[in-house]
Structure formats: structure tokens, C-alpha cells
Amino acid sequence: MLVALAFAGSQAQAATPVAFDDFVYRGDDAAFATPLAKGQYRNPVLSGFYPDPAVTRVGDRYYLVNSTFAYFPGIPVFESEDLVHWRLLGHAIDRPGQLDFSGLGTSRGVFAPSIAHHGDTFYIFNTAVDNGGNFYVTAKDPAGPWSDPVWLKEVDGIDPSLFIDDDGKAYLLNNGPPEGTPRYAGHRAIWLQAFDLATGQPTGPRKVLLDGGVEPAKNPIWIEGPHIYRRDGWYYLSCAEGGTGPEHSQVVLRARSPWGPFEPYAHNPILTQRDLPADRPHPIANAGHADLVEGRDGRWWAVFLASRIYGEGHYQTGRETFLLPVEWRDGWPVILDAGQAIPQVANGPSWQRGDATQATRSGNFTWRDDFGAKTLDPEWISLRAAPAWADLRSQPGVLLISPRADGLEGHGLPAFLGRRQQHQRFEAQVRVQPPGEQGVTAGLALYQDEAHWYVLGVQRTARGLEVFVQKQTPEGRQVVAHRSIPAGAALHLRIQADAGLGDFAFDTGAGWQPLREREDIHVLSTDLAGGFVGVTVGPYARAEAAPFQED
Structure with a gap:
């Protein structure tokens, strides 16, 4: 059965902040494997x-x-x-x-x-x-x-x-x-x-x-x-x-x-x-x-x-x-x-430093943020304004994001923190506490621009918790996969990509389970989307106008 999300959001009520922790980005490009x-x-x-x-x-x-x-x-x-x-x-x-x-x-x-x-x-x-x-x-x-x-x-x-x-x-x-x-x-x-x-x-x-x-x-x-x-x-x-x-x-x-x-x-x-x-x-x-x-x-x-x-x-x-x-x-x-x-x-230059590594600026690497600092790591960027909706102080070691009505599809101020995709083959994962109230989406966004993005998210509905993959293109918005998960479970979300193919998975404590595999994500490519930016990935929360609705 096709499932859709009802967006619009101007009438959405203020929602309880969503807790994220242990974000990991890992890149593994074959071209970077040369010693x-x-x-x-x-x-x-x-x-x-x-x-x-x-x-x-x-x-x-x-x-x-x-x-x-x-x-x-x-x-x-x-x-x-x-x-x-x-x-x-x-x-x-x-x-x-x-x-x-x-x-x-x-x-x-x-x-x-x-x-x-x-x-x-x-x-x-x-x-x-x-x-x-x-x-x-x-x-x-x-x-x-x-x-x-x-x-x-x-x-x-x-x-x-x-x-x-x-x-x-x-x-x-x-x-x-x-x-x-x-x-x-x-x-x-x-x-x-x-x-x-x-x-x-x-x-x-x-x-x-x-x-x-x-x-x-x-x-x-x-x-x-x-x-x-x-x-x-x-x-x-x-x-x-x-x-x-x-x-x-x-x-x-x-x-x-x-x-x-x-x-x-x-x-x-x-x-x-x-x-x-x-x-x-x-x-x-x-x-x-x-x-x-x-x-x-x-x-x-x-x-x-x-x-x-x-x-x-x-x-x-x-x-x-x-x-x-x-x-x-x-x-x-x-x-x-x-x-x-x-x-x-x-x-390199004749005076180049002796070590060969370029840390997280180039090559293959793993980057982790446990959100233990009092301010955001400077690798994080947000759309159009400072992320006033992000809180690292109330619960040390936890990123709290206050869901906003603004979504990724508009020109507003969505509650989205992104870090740059730096590899053709990469994975990003985060642990998220599922929202305690209906009508709130929380998860990972893979974002090119307002008309081209994916969200791997979780939402509480009248039927319980649902994890889902949602896709935005100029042709419209579509939920391409969804599944019910048990209430109260700790939830990890993971996006893996290799060039134009993406895998979306979740873990409620029993190991990684695929939700959508080999999804064609070419729509995120800059040459197809237009514009001048690259993809960013990171935590996202939104106060929806309504929870999941069946078509």
C-alpha cells in the first residue's frame, strides 16, 4: 500500500525536541585507496x-x-x-x-x-x-x-x-x-x-x-x-x-x-x-x-x-x-x-609537511561527532541561518533538535544540520530517539537542494512507529519504502551510497535491516539538479501538519 506524508506545516504545533547522538560519516572511494x-x-x-x-x-x-x-x-x-x-x-x-x-x-x-x-x-x-x-x-x-x-x-x-x-x-x-x-x-x-x-x-x-x-x-x-x-x-x-x-x-x-x-x-x-x-x-x-x-x-x-x-x-x-x-x-x-x-x-611542494595524510580534507576516513562539545563542530552547516533550533547544552552528549514546520522543499529555515558528502562511496549513520508524539519526523536527510533530497526518517502514527524513505524530485514527493517498528526501541538509521545507488537501513537492536536497497539516487547529482552545490547529509527534524496518511 502506498503511503504518503502530509506536509505544509504552517499550522503545525511546537513539538518536543528530538534527541540525536553518535553521528558517523565514513568514506571509502577506490580512487583514494592509492597509498x-x-x-x-x-x-x-x-x-x-x-x-x-x-x-x-x-x-x-x-x-x-x-x-x-x-x-x-x-x-x-x-x-x-x-x-x-x-x-x-x-x-x-x-x-x-x-x-x-x-x-x-x-x-x-x-x-x-x-x-x-x-x-x-x-x-x-x-x-x-x-x-x-x-x-x-x-x-x-x-x-x-x-x-x-x-x-x-x-x-x-x-x-x-x-x-x-x-x-x-x-x-x-x-x-x-x-x-x-x-x-x-x-x-x-x-x-x-x-x-x-x-x-x-x-x-x-x-x-x-x-x-x-x-x-x-x-x-x-x-x-x-x-x-x-x-x-x-x-x-x-x-x-x-x-x-x-x-x-x-x-x-x-x-x-x-x-x-x-x-x-x-x-x-x-x-x-x-x-x-x-x-x-x-x-x-x-x-x-x-x-x-x-x-x-x-x-x-x-x-x-x-x-x-x-x-x-x-x-x-x-x-x-x-x-x-x-x-x-x-x-x-x-x-x-x-x-x-x-x-x-x-x-x-607536493618542496616544503610539504612530512606526513602523507590529509586527515578529513581528502582521502578515505571516518568522521564522528558524539555531540559532547558545547558548540557545534564547524563541519556542520545549516540552510540560510544559524541553527537556533539545535541544542547541545541541555543534555550533554546529545544533540537536541526542535522540529520546525519549515521543510527541506521550501526556502525557509528547516531544522537540518548537514556535513558535506566527500566521497562517491560513503555511509552516514546516527542514533535517534523516536518522537514521542504524532506528526513529527526525525531522521537523516540527504540533501542536494530544495527540489532534490531524500529523508530516512521515523514518525509516530496512530498505528505506532513507522520508519520510511521519502524522496523529493521536481515531479513531486513520494514515500518509496516504509515499515512498522516496535515502540520503545533504540533506533539507528544508516544511509549508504555508491555513486548513483543508495541503501537505506535501520537497526532497532537486532542488527541492520534493509528498508530500501539500490535506490537510484542520480537525482541528487549536481549536473541533473542544476545549481552550484554538492550534497550534504545529517540530522533532520520536522513538525508535520499531519502524521502518515494512507492514500
Whole structure:
């Protein structure tokens, strides 16, 4: 018999908090099984949904930021001594009042940050898409606190970045509409304007540095993510081109002045994976959006985004942060030759730390949260706002989540804590105390966006406790499996996935029992769902408008 859940929720009453504990995430990808020799590192260096990396060097340390879109806290700030091992310092958007993500879709919000340092100040420039426009925040300590946003007046477009020349003059770059009427869909331009560090605002006239892309006659699309670097008397303008999918690439031009004119490299792009055979082993695609940085030994390196794919371009792990050395050839930087695949194991910087492990940032690992701390682990993120509904203090060692009427399918504030899916093959499990009242769902959510998700949950009904698997797609919502379980039993829930197949199971004390096996979860792939994020997984509770109802 088909069973459905009745959602809507605005009339749902306040419900008793649901108790969760002992969350475990375990990843086991075959591509990560290759042992690392001394001096090697593994790509990606930040696995899972860490797109649009930007990096800066301060002394002998490196600082990196990523996009987070409508997730909170926003814009993680990482620190590294060797470009391989990254430590999360905090987030640039980490308190109410800095930005308002209310009502935004999952892939709106903060796009493509850039980071710079000058004097004693760190700068992060960014675009708040659909909630404010272009802005920057500052901090003396990269761990924070970061300032409230300073809005950039009359600067449209996206992807702002700051370039500070050797003479102290500063410039603001960004992607914006071209001059006049765009000639085709995806026709954009890279703009430059002087930036007054004293007033904190751009000044003077704006100029187009690059119209369309490096070969305008071919109608290139989505020139974006601009950065300028100075080396040996040349100014290098490097940008992403081709969109964020399989045609993504990185291009470079150079000039004798930051104002141009810029000459494109004859052998662009300097990074792409679009020219490789589809049947290659452990394929990586979507490579681009690079930022370059000089290492302490004088060698240059690039961080960039790419995606580990399976099947016909599918990926739930989102766009991840990769690292490769830069080779300078006749005065031009090259990240990867045409037709060459991104290596998943490579030789690291000469000063790389001696240990080969990259902990929970890359490779195979197990991550556990027993909820014994008084504050949430920074790996957890929530949708659109701080998780005021999460409580770690009332019962030490237990996460209490107050169910909310908002569901995953809307643009509200669902009671959902997610951690990034970092492997194609993984499992996530949690222990949950079944709700004591009808009309409350509690369980694990596997979430791509508001139109693509799964919930492995439990709900108390008039018939007793029911465990279920629910699926959301643009075609609607469906319970694909359910079963009655005994009252009073301790309940563990587990989701296992291997690429596009998912297994959903539960344990009431007699061992794991399958509820739904080999479920086709391709709908969670970013290439099918659209948008710019990857999958997150974690505890979820909702106050339903009604309990289970039979159709």
C-alpha cells in the first residue's frame, strides 16, 4: 500500500525536541585507496562541496576561501603551511546581521569569494546574489571576527577581486555585463577600476579589460573569476571561461600595465578537462576557476575547482578544491597541458609537511561527532541561518533538535544540520530517539537542494512507529519504502551510497535491516539538479501538519 506524508506545516504545533547522538560519516572511494609516498599529496585537497577557491599568501602561510551560497555559516577560511594540509579557522559570515539569506534558493547567496592581504588587514571580496550585491569584509585575524559587509557602490556583476600592486595602488576587478548590448547568451566582460584603500571604495572610471573571452569571434561564454598577478614586469590576467560544467577552463592574458591592453596566451586554455575521453578511469571534469600563488621556494601553484564524476558526468560531491603546480613557459603560466588528466596523486611542494595524510580534507576516513562539545563542530552547516533550533547544552552528549514546520522543499529555515558528502562511496549513520508524539519526523536527510533530497526518517502514527524513505524530485514527493517498528526501541538509521545507488537501513537492536536497497539516487547529482552545490547529509527534524496518511 502506498503511503504518503502530509506536509505544509504552517499550522503545525511546537513539538518536543528530538534527541540525536553518535553521528558517523565514513568514506571509502577506490580512487583514494592509492597509498601516498613521502612528499606526495592527494587531489582534491579539499574534497566535497568546496567550490570557487581563492588563495593568498602572508609570510609562510596560505589562506583559502570557498563559496557556500545559501548555507550558514558562510565562506570558510582555511589556513595552510604547505598548500596541502588545510585547517579550518572559521567563517567570514558567521553571525546574524552580516547577510540575510532569507527566502533564497540553495544555490543563491554568496558566490566566488576572493581573499587578499595588505598591511595588517585581510580582505574578502564577494557577491551576495539576490541579497545585496557586491561587498567585502575585513579582519585583522583571519580566524575572525570579520567585519559587517561594506557594500561596493555602483559595482554590478559578480566575482570581485582586489589586486594591490607593488607601489601600493589597488584595483578592483569583476565580471560584469559588456559595454552596450550583449551579442549572445553568456556574453560577459571583465572590468577594472581603481580602488581607494583609504576610503574603502572604488574610484575613477571603469574599463573593460576583456570582452567576451580570449577568442571573441567564437562567442566565448561566462568569462569570470578574474585575478591579476605581477611577475617580472608583466601583469597577468587569469579568468575562468566556458561556464562551470564540462566546458569549464582557465585562460590567461598579459600586459605591461594593469589597464592593458592584454594579449592572450597563444596556447589557451592553461587548464581544462573538456578534451579528454569520457571512458578514462576515475574521471575528473569541470576544471577551472583557478587562483595562483607563489610558494616559499619560488615555485608557483594553482588552486582550482573540479569535480570527480561517474557515469555520464554525474557527481554528488559537488565542485571541489584541487591543487597543481604552475610551470612558467616563455613568460606564461601553464597549469596543465591540453589532453592531460588531473592527477589524483601528485608530488607536493618542496616544503610539504612530512606526513602523507590529509586527515578529513581528502582521502578515505571516518568522521564522528558524539555531540559532547558545547558548540557545534564547524563541519556542520545549516540552510540560510544559524541553527537556533539545535541544542547541545541541555543534555550533554546529545544533540537536541526542535522540529520546525519549515521543510527541506521550501526556502525557509528547516531544522537540518548537514556535513558535506566527500566521497562517491560513503555511509552516514546516527542514533535517534523516536518522537514521542504524532506528526513529527526525525531522521537523516540527504540533501542536494530544495527540489532534490531524500529523508530516512521515523514518525509516530496512530498505528505506532513507522520508519520510511521519502524522496523529493521536481515531479513531486513520494514515500518509496516504509515499515512498522516496535515502540520503545533504540533506533539507528544508516544511509549508504555508491555513486548513483543508495541503501537505506535501520537497526532497532537486532542488527541492520534493509528498508530500501539500490535506490537510484542520480537525482541528487549536481549536473541533473542544476545549481552550484554538492550534497550534504545529517540530522533532520520536522513538525508535520499531519502524521502518515494512507492514500
